[in-house]
Amino acid sequence: MSVDTQPSQRPHVVRRKYLIDAGFQLRYILRLAALGGGGVLLVGVLAYRTHRAAVESGASPEVLAASSETLLWLIGLGTLGVAGLMALFGLMLTHRVAGPIYVMGLYIATLAAGRYPRMRPLRKKDELRGFFDRLSNAVDRIREREAEEARLLLEVVEALEPLATTQDAQAAISILNSIRARKRQAIEGPTSGALKSVA
Template identity: 85%
Template sequence: MSVDSQPSARPHVLRRKYLLDAGFQVRYILRLAALGGGGVLLVGVLAYRIHQAAVRSGASPEALSASGQTLLWLAGVGALGVAGVLALFGLVLTHRVAGPIHVMSLYIATLAAGRYPRMRPLRRKDELRGFFDRFSEAVDRIREREAEEARLLSEVIEALEPLATTQDAQAALSILSSIRARKRQATEGPTAGALKSVA
């Protein structure tokens, strides 16, 4: 068997589908567009009114200059306001996405430790529900498979115990018994209380 000494080049993958979860993505794209567009429109309308008021009053060049400075200040304050609103909206959005990701990462850590977590439902307004449901279903199926394997190991051990007369056979049964115990502990044992602090 020969080992290829050339590093395998990753194939270039061109992603053509950008709306993977259309309901989630379109909802937040429209909300962000409405907030940003609405904020810019509001600043534009106020700036136009200031400009029109200056023109109607037959303002002097100095007054028009002052009006221009007011427009600049208004645009700056408006930009900061829109940025603040979008930042708050982004905080809410990321919390609704980061919360489920955080919970799933705790579940993965529990799985990596050889235990099965007690799954809890997401909060009412959390996102990624479809992904979380598939993740929960996968964990449940793996847990059921582990429990079934522990049951089958019990049957095998019970059938082989009377036949295990040699030291090697007894050592093999001991290994099977430890695997069964580990599977039982993983599927039936209590889980860590690490999820109590999840917001």
Template identity: 80%
Template sequence: MSVDSQPSTRPHVVRRKYLVDTGFQLRYILRLAVLGAGGVLLVGVLAWRIHLSAVEPGATPESLAASGQTLLWLAGVGALGMAGVLALFGLLLTHRVAGPIHVMGLYIATLAAGRYPRMRPLRKKDELRGFFDRLSEAVDRIREREAEEVRLLSEVITALEPLATTLESQAALSILTSLQARKRQATEGPTSGALKSVA
């Protein structure tokens, strides 16, 4: 028996498709571009007006210095304003994405614990609806398959009970019964209340 001493190497995969969810990505790219361009345009127009007032005929060196300070203040306030607007937009975006991700993470944890979650719909403005719908459909299909297996195990157990006369056959029947109980509990039992607190 030979042991492979070389570690397995994964092939280097280069992903060239950047728009994987075109509608979602383009919608937020456009919103960010409009916010950024609008903010820069507003600061630029205000700076141009300050510049025009500073270069009027008869402007004194003091008025030029004052307009330079005004431009600096405008740039600082504009940068802070844009940072605030983009931060609020980022909060809104991440809330619409992080909320569904959080809920789906709880669903996956419930599945990992051997139970099937009760799927609730996403909020009205949540993102990732397509992914959530596919996850819900997969959970429903797996639950249906498990319920069918519970039904088949019940039939097998009922058919084998009169025939289980040896210790080995009774042990095998006991294993089938515990498997049936576990599957029944997973498909019919209550889920954890962790999802009730999710906004």
């Protein structure tokens, strides 16, 4: 019997679909393009006017040199202005996306700890609403299923307790009781305090 010593290779997956959430992506692509293009256009128009004014005035080489210096200043200040606007816009965008991701991460950590979080709605201008709604619905359905299973376990335990005469049967009922208690605690127990502090 031969043992395969070659490491297994993961298949190379090529993603061809770049617009996954077209509404969200196109909205911000167009905003970024408009902000960047508008800023560059404004700087270009100001630079062209400065250069044209110097040429039309029949300027001497010294004046043209001064005009070129003004042109460089305009380009530099325009670049800094556009970069600042893009940074502010990026901060706003990342805040609208990072906030929901942070909150959903806390919810997932709460689920992993065996508890069901009390889901709060996202802020008015937050993004990723569709994903958040699907996560909320999934948590609600799982919580309802757990509650139903806890209820059924209670019925089973109540029906079997009078019949449990042996130690093994009593131990089995004890296990069922502990499973039911764990399910009830997960559903009704307190959630992480960090969730309440998220703005």
